[in-house]
Amino acid sequence: MKTLGYLINIKKEIGVFVENKDMARIWRQTKIFPALKVGLDVTLNFEGVEFVTQSFVHALISAALREYGEVALKKLIFKSCNKPVKQIVLTVIEYSLDKAA
Secondary structure (H helix, E strand, C coil): CCCCCCEEEEEHCCCCEEEHHHHHHHHHHHHHHHHHHHCCCCCEECCCEEEEHHHHHHHHHHHHHHHHHHHHHEEEEEEEHHHHHHHHHHHHHHHHHHHHH
């Protein structure tokens, strides 16, 4: 049986316009890094989120991608991203992994 790990409902916690880097940092420290350390998944649910800032996504996942590389990419699940959110997430993933290499 697969252990699910953490689910972060971004809209529920922050709203439809997401820019709170402090919350991203808290989630990174309290959920993402601990989960990755023990091999658990983290689902980042963007359902209902209309827009995120690049600085929010960077604060949320960049350090994890730099430290854990491709392993983090397999364990971080980006759910229900609309097109603008998806583009920002992909941009942060690309430059974070480039810096890790």
